[in-house]
Amino acid sequence: MNSPLQTDLYQLTMAAAYWQAGKAEQESVFHLFFRRLPFHGGYAIAAGLEPALKWLEDFRFRAEELDYLASLRTRNDHPLFREDFLAYLADVRLELDIDAVPEGSAAFAHEPLLRVQGQILHAQLAETALLNLVNFQTLVATKAARICHAAAGGPVFEFGYRRAQGPDGGLGASRAAFIGGCEGTSNVLAGQQFGIPVRGTHAHSWVMSFDDEQEAFDRYAEAMPDNSTLLVDTYDTLDGVDKAIATARTLREQGHELSGIRLDSGDLAWLSQQARAKFDAAGFPGVKIVASNDLDEHLIESLRHQEAKIDVWGVGTNLVTAADQPALGGVYKLAALRRDDGSWQPRIKLSEQTAKSSIPGRLQVRRFVEGGKFIGDAIYDVDRTFGETTTIIDPADPIRTKEIPAGTEAVELLQPVMKGGRRTGPAESLETIRTRCQENLAALHTGILRLKNPHAYPAGLEEGLHEHREKILRELR
Protein backbone atom coordinates (compact mmCIF):
# COMPACT_ATOMS: atom_id res chain seq x y z
CA MET A 1 0.00 0.00 0.00
CA ASN A 2 1.26 3.45 -0.84
CA SER A 3 1.78 5.81 2.08
CA PRO A 4 2.99 9.42 2.32
CA LEU A 5 5.22 8.15 5.13
CA GLN A 6 7.37 6.37 2.53
CA THR A 7 9.77 9.24 2.95
CA ASP A 8 12.70 10.47 4.98
CA LEU A 9 11.87 12.41 8.10
CA TYR A 10 13.75 15.43 6.81
CA GLN A 11 11.26 15.89 3.99
CA LEU A 12 8.57 16.37 6.63
CA THR A 13 10.63 18.64 8.86
CA MET A 14 11.53 20.72 5.79
CA ALA A 15 7.87 20.76 4.80
CA ALA A 16 6.99 22.09 8.26
CA ALA A 17 9.69 24.71 7.96
CA TYR A 18 8.67 25.74 4.39
CA TRP A 19 5.14 26.10 5.65
CA GLN A 20 6.11 28.12 8.71
CA ALA A 21 8.45 30.32 6.67
CA GLY A 22 5.61 31.10 4.26
CA LYS A 23 7.51 29.41 1.41
CA ALA A 24 5.43 26.26 0.99
CA GLU A 25 3.83 27.44 -2.24
CA GLN A 26 7.01 28.70 -3.85
CA GLU A 27 7.00 27.32 -7.40
CA SER A 28 10.03 25.13 -7.97
CA VAL A 29 11.62 22.67 -10.35
CA PHE A 30 13.52 19.54 -9.34
CA HIS A 31 15.22 16.97 -11.55
CA LEU A 32 15.79 13.31 -10.84
CA PHE A 33 18.96 12.04 -12.52
CA PHE A 34 22.01 9.84 -11.97
CA ARG A 35 25.61 10.83 -12.48
CA ARG A 36 27.18 7.52 -13.47
CA LEU A 37 25.93 4.66 -15.59
CA PRO A 38 25.54 1.44 -13.63
CA PHE A 39 27.66 -1.72 -14.11
CA HIS A 40 30.40 0.24 -15.95
CA GLY A 41 27.97 -0.03 -18.83
CA GLY A 42 27.22 2.19 -21.77
CA TYR A 43 23.52 2.93 -21.12
CA ALA A 44 20.69 2.68 -18.63
CA ILE A 45 17.05 1.73 -19.16
CA ALA A 46 14.60 4.10 -17.46
CA ALA A 47 12.00 2.32 -15.34
CA GLY A 48 9.80 2.85 -12.30
CA LEU A 49 7.73 5.75 -13.62
CA GLU A 50 4.35 4.02 -13.51
CA PRO A 51 4.57 3.01 -9.83
CA ALA A 52 5.90 6.52 -9.12
CA LEU A 53 2.87 8.12 -10.76
CA LYS A 54 0.60 5.79 -8.83
CA TRP A 55 2.32 6.83 -5.60
CA LEU A 56 1.91 10.52 -6.43
CA GLU A 57 -1.78 10.03 -7.27
CA ASP A 58 -2.46 8.12 -4.08
CA PHE A 59 -0.70 10.68 -1.90
CA ARG A 60 -2.69 11.89 1.06
CA PHE A 61 -2.25 11.78 4.79
CA ARG A 62 -4.83 9.61 6.47
CA ALA A 63 -5.84 9.90 10.13
CA GLU A 64 -3.50 7.15 11.32
CA GLU A 65 -0.53 8.70 9.54
CA LEU A 66 -1.26 12.13 11.00
CA ASP A 67 -1.71 10.55 14.43
CA TYR A 68 1.70 8.97 14.11
CA LEU A 69 3.30 12.29 13.13
CA ALA A 70 1.50 13.94 16.05
CA SER A 71 3.05 11.36 18.37
CA LEU A 72 6.63 12.26 17.41
CA ARG A 73 8.53 14.16 20.10
CA THR A 74 11.75 16.15 20.15
CA ARG A 75 14.63 15.21 22.44
CA ASN A 76 13.32 17.57 25.10
CA ASP A 77 9.87 16.05 24.74
CA HIS A 78 8.02 18.69 22.74
CA PRO A 79 5.83 17.69 19.81
CA LEU A 80 7.98 17.58 16.68
CA PHE A 81 5.20 18.96 14.47
CA ARG A 82 2.75 21.73 15.28
CA GLU A 83 -0.91 20.78 15.27
CA ASP A 84 -1.77 23.50 12.76
CA PHE A 85 0.91 22.12 10.40
CA LEU A 86 -0.57 18.64 10.68
CA ALA A 87 -4.01 20.08 9.95
CA TYR A 88 -2.49 21.67 6.84
CA LEU A 89 -0.91 18.34 5.81
CA ALA A 90 -4.30 16.65 6.03
CA ASP A 91 -5.40 18.62 2.96
CA VAL A 92 -2.18 18.31 0.97
CA ARG A 93 -2.45 16.59 -2.42
CA LEU A 94 0.59 16.63 -4.68
CA GLU A 95 -0.46 18.98 -7.47
CA LEU A 96 2.73 18.47 -9.42
CA ASP A 97 3.54 18.74 -13.10
CA ILE A 98 5.77 15.86 -14.12
CA ASP A 99 7.66 15.47 -17.36
CA ALA A 100 9.43 12.16 -17.64
CA VAL A 101 11.53 9.96 -19.87
CA PRO A 102 9.13 7.16 -20.89
CA GLU A 103 9.86 3.84 -19.23
CA GLY A 104 11.94 1.52 -21.37
CA SER A 105 13.90 4.41 -22.93
CA ALA A 106 17.67 4.41 -23.00
CA ALA A 107 18.99 7.06 -20.62
CA PHE A 108 22.41 8.44 -19.80
CA ALA A 109 24.23 10.20 -16.99
CA HIS A 110 23.08 13.72 -15.99
CA GLU A 111 19.86 13.51 -18.01
CA PRO A 112 16.74 14.20 -15.99
CA LEU A 113 14.60 11.07 -15.90
CA LEU A 114 11.93 13.20 -14.25
CA ARG A 115 11.34 16.94 -14.16
CA VAL A 116 9.10 17.80 -11.24
CA GLN A 117 7.50 21.24 -11.14
CA GLY A 118 5.17 22.60 -8.50
CA GLN A 119 4.93 23.99 -5.01
CA ILE A 120 8.23 23.34 -3.27
CA LEU A 121 6.54 21.61 -0.35
CA HIS A 122 4.83 19.20 -2.74
CA ALA A 123 8.00 18.53 -4.72
CA GLN A 124 9.93 17.91 -1.52
CA LEU A 125 7.34 15.48 -0.14
CA ALA A 126 7.67 13.45 -3.36
CA GLU A 127 11.46 13.21 -3.41
CA THR A 128 12.21 10.10 -1.43
CA ALA A 129 9.53 7.86 -2.90
CA LEU A 130 10.36 8.95 -6.46
CA LEU A 131 14.03 8.17 -5.91
CA ASN A 132 13.25 4.84 -4.30
CA LEU A 133 11.01 3.68 -7.15
CA VAL A 134 12.99 5.03 -10.08
CA ASN A 135 16.46 4.17 -8.77
CA PHE A 136 15.70 0.53 -8.15
CA GLN A 137 13.63 -0.25 -11.21
CA THR A 138 16.03 1.60 -13.52
CA LEU A 139 18.90 -0.37 -12.04
CA VAL A 140 17.23 -3.76 -12.49
CA ALA A 141 15.83 -2.95 -15.95
CA THR A 142 19.37 -2.03 -16.99
CA LYS A 143 20.80 -5.22 -15.53
CA ALA A 144 18.13 -7.24 -17.32
CA ALA A 145 18.89 -5.51 -20.62
CA ARG A 146 22.57 -6.41 -20.23
CA ILE A 147 21.76 -10.03 -19.39
CA CYS A 148 19.34 -10.33 -22.31
CA HIS A 149 21.89 -8.71 -24.62
CA ALA A 150 24.42 -11.37 -23.57
CA ALA A 151 21.82 -14.08 -24.22
CA ALA A 152 21.46 -12.67 -27.77
CA GLY A 153 17.81 -13.46 -28.20
CA GLY A 154 17.78 -16.70 -26.22
CA PRO A 155 14.91 -16.26 -23.77
CA VAL A 156 15.84 -15.22 -20.22
CA PHE A 157 13.50 -16.07 -17.36
CA GLU A 158 13.78 -14.21 -14.10
CA PHE A 159 13.99 -16.65 -11.16
CA GLY A 160 14.98 -14.21 -8.43
CA TYR A 161 12.17 -13.74 -5.94
CA ARG A 162 13.56 -16.11 -3.30
CA ARG A 163 16.76 -14.09 -3.01
CA ALA A 164 15.39 -10.65 -3.80
CA GLN A 165 15.62 -7.68 -1.45
CA GLY A 166 12.41 -8.42 0.42
CA PRO A 167 8.91 -8.96 -0.97
CA ASP A 168 8.57 -5.47 -2.40
CA GLY A 169 12.04 -5.47 -3.95
CA GLY A 170 11.26 -8.85 -5.51
CA LEU A 171 8.01 -7.64 -7.07
CA GLY A 172 9.55 -4.44 -8.42
CA ALA A 173 12.50 -6.41 -9.74
CA SER A 174 10.22 -8.78 -11.67
CA ARG A 175 8.52 -5.80 -13.30
CA ALA A 176 11.81 -4.11 -14.17
CA ALA A 177 13.37 -7.37 -15.43
CA PHE A 178 10.46 -7.81 -17.83
CA ILE A 179 10.89 -4.23 -19.10
CA GLY A 180 14.60 -4.91 -19.64
CA GLY A 181 13.86 -7.90 -21.85
CA CYS A 182 13.19 -11.00 -19.75
CA GLU A 183 10.45 -13.12 -21.27
CA GLY A 184 8.92 -14.31 -18.05
CA THR A 185 9.23 -14.71 -14.33
CA SER A 186 8.85 -17.46 -11.75
CA ASN A 187 7.17 -14.85 -9.50
CA VAL A 188 3.48 -15.67 -9.56
CA LEU A 189 2.41 -12.43 -7.88
CA ALA A 190 4.20 -10.46 -10.60
CA GLY A 191 2.27 -12.55 -13.12
CA GLN A 192 -1.03 -11.66 -11.51
CA GLN A 193 -0.23 -7.99 -10.84
CA PHE A 194 1.51 -7.08 -14.08
CA GLY A 195 0.48 -9.75 -16.57
CA ILE A 196 4.06 -11.00 -16.95
CA PRO A 197 4.17 -14.59 -18.34
CA VAL A 198 4.96 -17.01 -15.51
CA ARG A 199 7.38 -19.85 -16.19
CA GLY A 200 9.25 -22.53 -14.33
CA THR A 201 10.65 -26.02 -14.01
CA HIS A 202 10.84 -28.00 -10.76
CA ALA A 203 13.21 -28.11 -7.80
CA HIS A 204 15.70 -30.72 -6.58
CA SER A 205 13.31 -31.51 -3.73
CA TRP A 206 10.94 -33.18 -6.22
CA VAL A 207 13.61 -35.62 -7.31
CA MET A 208 14.89 -36.08 -3.76
CA SER A 209 11.40 -36.95 -2.52
CA PHE A 210 11.52 -40.19 -4.59
CA ASP A 211 13.83 -43.15 -4.13
CA ASP A 212 14.30 -43.28 -7.86
CA GLU A 213 15.05 -40.33 -10.21
CA GLN A 214 13.33 -42.07 -13.14
CA GLU A 215 10.15 -42.35 -11.18
CA ALA A 216 10.38 -38.70 -10.15
CA PHE A 217 10.64 -37.65 -13.81
CA ASP A 218 7.83 -39.93 -14.93
CA ARG A 219 5.45 -38.80 -12.20
CA TYR A 220 6.17 -35.12 -12.89
CA ALA A 221 5.60 -35.63 -16.62
CA GLU A 222 2.36 -37.44 -15.82
CA ALA A 223 1.13 -34.49 -13.77
CA MET A 224 2.38 -31.86 -16.23
CA PRO A 225 2.45 -33.62 -19.60
CA ASP A 226 2.62 -30.37 -21.58
CA ASN A 227 4.73 -28.38 -19.15
CA SER A 228 7.60 -30.61 -18.08
CA THR A 229 11.11 -29.27 -17.82
CA LEU A 230 13.04 -31.84 -15.82
CA LEU A 231 15.90 -30.88 -13.53
CA VAL A 232 18.55 -33.47 -14.38
CA ASP A 233 21.47 -32.63 -12.07
CA THR A 234 20.37 -33.91 -8.67
CA TYR A 235 22.76 -36.93 -8.80
CA ASP A 236 24.64 -37.53 -12.03
CA THR A 237 23.72 -35.05 -14.74
CA LEU A 238 24.29 -37.20 -17.84
CA ASP A 239 22.60 -40.15 -16.20
CA GLY A 240 19.74 -37.75 -15.44
CA VAL A 241 19.65 -36.82 -19.14
CA ASP A 242 19.28 -40.49 -20.10
CA LYS A 243 16.38 -40.82 -17.69
CA ALA A 244 14.78 -37.63 -19.05
CA ILE A 245 15.04 -39.18 -22.54
CA ALA A 246 13.21 -42.27 -21.26
CA THR A 247 10.50 -39.99 -19.85
CA ALA A 248 10.35 -38.13 -23.17
CA ARG A 249 9.72 -41.44 -24.97
CA THR A 250 6.91 -42.36 -22.60
CA LEU A 251 5.36 -38.92 -23.01
CA ARG A 252 5.55 -39.18 -26.80
CA GLU A 253 3.76 -42.52 -26.76
CA GLN A 254 0.97 -40.69 -24.93
CA GLY A 255 0.89 -37.89 -27.50
CA HIS A 256 2.91 -35.29 -25.58
CA GLU A 257 6.39 -33.83 -25.95
CA LEU A 258 8.86 -33.21 -23.14
CA SER A 259 9.38 -29.42 -22.93
CA GLY A 260 12.94 -29.45 -21.69
CA ILE A 261 15.56 -30.20 -19.11
CA ARG A 262 17.33 -27.89 -16.71
CA LEU A 263 21.03 -27.91 -15.80
CA ASP A 264 21.81 -26.24 -12.47
CA SER A 265 25.40 -27.24 -11.67
CA GLY A 266 28.63 -28.46 -13.18
CA ASP A 267 30.21 -27.27 -16.42
CA LEU A 268 27.17 -25.84 -18.16
CA ALA A 269 28.92 -25.60 -21.53
CA TRP A 270 30.11 -29.18 -21.66
CA LEU A 271 27.00 -30.67 -20.07
CA SER A 272 24.69 -28.77 -22.39
CA GLN A 273 26.63 -30.02 -25.43
CA GLN A 274 26.48 -33.59 -24.18
CA ALA A 275 22.80 -33.33 -23.33
CA ARG A 276 21.98 -31.77 -26.72
CA ALA A 277 23.80 -34.57 -28.53
CA LYS A 278 21.94 -37.20 -26.54
CA PHE A 279 18.51 -35.68 -27.13
CA ASP A 280 19.19 -35.13 -30.83
CA ALA A 281 20.44 -38.69 -31.27
CA ALA A 282 17.35 -40.00 -29.49
CA GLY A 283 15.06 -38.06 -31.84
CA PHE A 284 14.18 -35.17 -29.54
CA PRO A 285 15.67 -32.06 -31.16
CA GLY A 286 12.80 -29.96 -29.82
CA VAL A 287 13.62 -30.50 -26.14
CA LYS A 288 14.94 -27.22 -24.78
CA ILE A 289 17.95 -26.97 -22.50
CA VAL A 290 17.50 -24.52 -19.67
CA ALA A 291 20.51 -23.47 -17.61
CA SER A 292 20.64 -21.79 -14.22
CA ASN A 293 23.18 -21.40 -11.38
CA ASP A 294 24.39 -17.97 -10.40
CA LEU A 295 24.29 -16.68 -13.96
CA ASP A 296 24.90 -13.10 -14.98
CA GLU A 297 25.65 -11.32 -18.26
CA HIS A 298 29.36 -12.16 -18.16
CA LEU A 299 28.83 -15.89 -17.55
CA ILE A 300 26.17 -16.04 -20.23
CA GLU A 301 28.51 -14.32 -22.70
CA SER A 302 31.27 -16.76 -21.77
CA LEU A 303 29.00 -19.78 -22.11
CA ARG A 304 27.90 -18.61 -25.54
CA HIS A 305 31.53 -18.22 -26.59
CA GLN A 306 32.11 -21.78 -25.39
CA GLU A 307 29.30 -22.82 -27.74
CA ALA A 308 27.13 -24.06 -24.93
CA LYS A 309 23.91 -25.54 -26.29
CA ILE A 310 21.67 -23.60 -23.94
CA ASP A 311 18.29 -22.50 -25.26
CA VAL A 312 16.85 -20.77 -22.20
CA TRP A 313 18.55 -18.93 -19.36
CA GLY A 314 17.16 -18.89 -15.81
CA VAL A 315 18.64 -15.95 -13.94
CA GLY A 316 17.82 -15.08 -10.35
CA THR A 317 19.99 -13.55 -7.69
CA ASN A 318 22.46 -11.58 -9.80
CA LEU A 319 19.61 -10.02 -11.75
CA VAL A 320 17.11 -9.03 -9.08
CA THR A 321 19.72 -7.83 -6.60
CA ALA A 322 21.82 -6.17 -9.33
CA ALA A 323 24.60 -7.92 -7.46
CA ASP A 324 27.60 -6.08 -8.87
CA GLN A 325 26.06 -2.68 -8.19
CA PRO A 326 23.35 -2.78 -5.59
CA ALA A 327 22.11 0.80 -6.10
CA LEU A 328 21.80 3.39 -8.83
CA GLY A 329 23.05 6.68 -7.45
CA GLY A 330 20.06 8.69 -8.64
CA VAL A 331 19.62 12.10 -7.02
CA TYR A 332 16.87 14.74 -6.91
CA LYS A 333 18.08 18.28 -7.14
CA LEU A 334 16.39 21.67 -6.97
CA ALA A 335 17.19 23.42 -10.25
CA ALA A 336 14.99 26.52 -10.47
CA LEU A 337 12.67 28.74 -8.47
CA ARG A 338 9.96 30.99 -9.89
CA ARG A 339 10.43 34.70 -9.21
CA ASP A 340 7.46 36.97 -8.46
CA ASP A 341 7.57 38.25 -12.05
CA GLY A 342 7.03 34.69 -13.31
CA SER A 343 10.55 34.20 -14.65
CA TRP A 344 12.70 31.31 -13.49
CA GLN A 345 15.78 31.74 -11.37
CA PRO A 346 18.31 28.91 -11.84
CA ARG A 347 19.58 27.20 -8.70
CA ILE A 348 22.76 25.19 -8.41
CA LYS A 349 24.40 22.93 -5.85
CA LEU A 350 28.15 23.47 -5.81
CA SER A 351 30.62 20.64 -5.60
CA GLU A 352 34.40 20.40 -5.55
CA GLN A 353 34.17 18.54 -8.85
CA THR A 354 32.44 20.61 -11.53
CA ALA A 355 30.77 17.49 -12.92
CA LYS A 356 29.08 16.86 -9.57
CA SER A 357 27.70 20.40 -9.34
CA SER A 358 24.05 20.25 -10.30
CA ILE A 359 22.64 21.55 -13.58
CA PRO A 360 20.51 24.67 -13.17
CA GLY A 361 17.37 25.59 -15.10
CA ARG A 362 14.27 23.79 -16.29
CA LEU A 363 15.75 20.99 -18.32
CA GLN A 364 14.71 18.96 -21.32
CA VAL A 365 16.70 16.42 -23.32
CA ARG A 366 16.84 16.51 -27.11
CA ARG A 367 17.82 13.17 -28.60
CA PHE A 368 19.27 13.31 -32.11
CA VAL A 369 18.62 10.45 -34.51
CA GLU A 370 20.32 9.58 -37.77
CA GLY A 371 19.42 6.60 -39.94
CA GLY A 372 17.38 5.16 -37.07
CA LYS A 373 20.31 5.32 -34.64
CA PHE A 374 20.62 7.62 -31.65
CA ILE A 375 23.66 9.82 -32.20
CA GLY A 376 23.65 12.15 -29.21
CA ASP A 377 21.60 13.74 -26.43
CA ALA A 378 21.67 17.42 -25.56
CA ILE A 379 20.42 18.50 -22.14
CA TYR A 380 19.07 22.03 -22.51
CA ASP A 381 17.15 24.66 -20.59
CA VAL A 382 13.62 25.09 -21.95
CA ASP A 383 13.73 28.77 -21.01
CA ARG A 384 16.82 29.49 -23.10
CA THR A 385 16.98 29.42 -26.87
CA PHE A 386 19.77 27.77 -28.77
CA GLY A 387 21.09 27.90 -32.31
CA GLU A 388 20.65 25.86 -35.45
CA THR A 389 23.57 23.53 -34.88
CA THR A 390 23.90 21.92 -31.49
CA THR A 391 27.14 21.34 -29.64
CA ILE A 392 26.94 18.73 -26.89
CA ILE A 393 29.50 19.08 -24.11
CA ASP A 394 30.30 16.26 -21.69
CA PRO A 395 29.92 17.77 -18.19
CA ALA A 396 32.50 15.33 -16.81
CA ASP A 397 35.05 16.18 -19.49
CA PRO A 398 34.26 19.45 -21.33
CA ILE A 399 36.92 18.70 -23.97
CA ARG A 400 34.65 15.93 -25.24
CA THR A 401 32.14 17.59 -27.51
CA LYS A 402 29.91 16.56 -30.36
CA GLU A 403 28.52 18.78 -33.12
CA ILE A 404 25.06 18.00 -34.41
CA PRO A 405 24.29 19.63 -37.77
CA ALA A 406 21.21 21.79 -38.23
CA GLY A 407 18.18 19.87 -39.43
CA THR A 408 19.12 16.57 -37.77
CA GLU A 409 16.07 14.57 -36.77
CA ALA A 410 15.40 14.89 -33.05
CA VAL A 411 12.94 13.90 -30.34
CA GLU A 412 12.27 15.53 -26.99
CA LEU A 413 12.89 12.86 -24.39
CA LEU A 414 10.87 14.19 -21.47
CA GLN A 415 7.14 13.89 -22.04
CA PRO A 416 4.38 15.42 -19.90
CA VAL A 417 2.88 12.64 -17.78
CA MET A 418 1.22 14.57 -14.98
CA LYS A 419 -0.34 18.05 -14.78
CA GLY A 420 -1.48 19.48 -11.46
CA GLY A 421 -1.23 16.01 -9.93
CA ARG A 422 -3.37 14.33 -12.58
CA ARG A 423 -2.12 11.96 -15.24
CA THR A 424 -2.16 13.34 -18.74
CA GLY A 425 -3.06 9.92 -20.17
CA PRO A 426 -3.69 6.30 -19.28
CA ALA A 427 -0.93 4.14 -17.82
CA GLU A 428 1.22 2.47 -20.47
CA SER A 429 1.05 -1.29 -20.76
CA LEU A 430 4.13 -3.23 -19.73
CA GLU A 431 4.28 -4.68 -23.26
CA THR A 432 4.48 -1.17 -24.74
CA ILE A 433 7.27 -0.30 -22.34
CA ARG A 434 9.14 -3.53 -23.04
CA THR A 435 8.85 -2.99 -26.80
CA ARG A 436 10.17 0.56 -26.39
CA CYS A 437 13.17 -0.87 -24.56
CA GLN A 438 13.89 -3.28 -27.43
CA GLU A 439 13.53 -0.46 -29.98
CA ASN A 440 15.78 1.86 -27.98
CA LEU A 441 18.47 -0.80 -27.61
CA ALA A 442 18.30 -1.45 -31.36
CA ALA A 443 18.84 2.29 -31.93
CA LEU A 444 22.13 2.30 -29.98
CA HIS A 445 25.38 1.61 -31.82
CA THR A 446 26.74 -1.82 -30.88
CA GLY A 447 29.80 -0.34 -29.19
CA ILE A 448 27.50 1.25 -26.61
CA LEU A 449 25.83 -2.09 -25.88
CA ARG A 450 29.16 -3.82 -25.23
CA LEU A 451 29.34 -5.19 -21.68
CA LYS A 452 32.93 -4.19 -20.99
CA ASN A 453 34.56 -0.84 -21.83
CA PRO A 454 31.63 0.35 -23.90
CA HIS A 455 31.85 3.31 -26.22
CA ALA A 456 30.66 6.47 -24.42
CA TYR A 457 27.40 7.72 -25.91
CA PRO A 458 27.54 11.48 -26.51
CA ALA A 459 25.17 12.79 -23.85
CA GLY A 460 25.83 16.15 -22.29
CA LEU A 461 24.97 19.79 -21.98
CA GLU A 462 23.93 21.96 -24.89
CA GLU A 463 26.72 24.50 -25.31
CA GLY A 464 24.69 27.53 -24.17
CA LEU A 465 23.58 25.74 -21.01
CA HIS A 466 27.16 24.59 -20.40
CA GLU A 467 28.43 28.17 -20.62
CA HIS A 468 25.60 29.51 -18.49
CA ARG A 469 26.36 26.90 -15.83
CA GLU A 470 30.09 27.64 -15.92
CA LYS A 471 29.33 31.34 -15.48
CA ILE A 472 27.11 30.67 -12.46
CA LEU A 473 29.78 28.38 -10.99
CA ARG A 474 32.50 31.02 -11.48
CA GLU A 475 30.33 33.67 -9.82
CA LEU A 476 29.52 31.44 -6.86
CA ARG A 477 33.14 30.50 -6.32
Ligand SMILES: Nc1ncnc2c1ncn2[C@@H]1O[C@H](COP(=O)(O)OP(=O)(O)OP(=O)(O)O)[C@@H](O)[C@H]1O
Ligand atom coordinates in the same frame (compact mmCIF):
# COMPACT_ATOMS: atom_id res chain seq x y z
N1 LIG B 1 31.48 -23.65 -18.69
C1 LIG B 1 31.44 -22.73 -17.76
N2 LIG B 1 32.15 -21.60 -17.90
C2 LIG B 1 32.11 -20.63 -16.96
N3 LIG B 1 31.38 -20.72 -15.85
C3 LIG B 1 30.63 -21.80 -15.65
C4 LIG B 1 30.63 -22.86 -16.59
N4 LIG B 1 29.81 -23.82 -16.12
C5 LIG B 1 29.31 -23.37 -14.95
N5 LIG B 1 29.79 -22.16 -14.65
C6 LIG B 1 29.50 -21.31 -13.48
O1 LIG B 1 30.42 -21.61 -12.47
C7 LIG B 1 29.86 -21.37 -11.20
C8 LIG B 1 30.11 -22.56 -10.27
O2 LIG B 1 29.57 -23.76 -10.82
P1 LIG B 1 29.47 -25.08 -9.98
O3 LIG B 1 28.72 -26.11 -10.69
O4 LIG B 1 30.79 -25.42 -9.41
O5 LIG B 1 28.53 -24.51 -8.93
P2 LIG B 1 28.10 -24.98 -7.57
O6 LIG B 1 27.08 -23.97 -7.21
O7 LIG B 1 29.28 -25.20 -6.71
O8 LIG B 1 27.41 -26.34 -7.89
P3 LIG B 1 26.35 -26.97 -6.96
O9 LIG B 1 25.07 -26.29 -7.36
O10 LIG B 1 26.42 -28.39 -7.26
O11 LIG B 1 26.77 -26.63 -5.57
C9 LIG B 1 28.40 -21.06 -11.43
O12 LIG B 1 28.20 -19.66 -11.38
C10 LIG B 1 28.16 -21.56 -12.84
O13 LIG B 1 27.13 -20.85 -13.50
Ligand SMILES: O=P(O)(O)OC[C@H]1O[C@H](OP(=O)(O)OP(=O)(O)O)[C@H](O)[C@@H]1O
Ligand atom coordinates in the same frame (compact mmCIF):
# COMPACT_ATOMS: atom_id res chain seq x y z
O1 LIG C 1 21.22 -19.04 -9.11
P1 LIG C 1 20.19 -18.02 -9.38
O2 LIG C 1 20.56 -17.12 -10.54
O3 LIG C 1 19.75 -17.27 -8.18
O4 LIG C 1 18.90 -18.82 -10.00
C1 LIG C 1 17.94 -19.43 -9.29
C2 LIG C 1 18.46 -20.58 -8.46
O5 LIG C 1 17.52 -20.83 -7.48
C3 LIG C 1 17.28 -22.24 -7.41
O6 LIG C 1 18.16 -22.84 -6.53
P2 LIG C 1 17.80 -23.25 -5.05
O7 LIG C 1 19.04 -23.81 -4.51
O8 LIG C 1 17.16 -22.11 -4.31
O9 LIG C 1 16.68 -24.35 -5.20
P3 LIG C 1 16.72 -25.72 -6.03
O10 LIG C 1 16.57 -26.80 -5.02
O11 LIG C 1 15.56 -25.60 -6.94
O12 LIG C 1 18.02 -25.79 -6.77
C4 LIG C 1 17.56 -22.71 -8.82
O13 LIG C 1 17.85 -24.06 -8.86
C5 LIG C 1 18.69 -21.84 -9.28
O14 LIG C 1 19.93 -22.41 -9.00
Ligand SMILES: O=C(O)c1cccnc1
Ligand atom coordinates in the same frame (compact mmCIF):
# COMPACT_ATOMS: atom_id res chain seq x y z
O1 LIG D 1 11.29 -22.75 -12.01
C1 LIG D 1 12.49 -22.82 -11.76
O2 LIG D 1 13.27 -23.58 -12.35
C2 LIG D 1 13.06 -21.93 -10.69
C3 LIG D 1 12.30 -21.06 -9.99
C4 LIG D 1 12.87 -20.27 -9.03
C5 LIG D 1 14.18 -20.38 -8.78
N1 LIG D 1 14.94 -21.24 -9.46
C6 LIG D 1 14.40 -22.00 -10.42
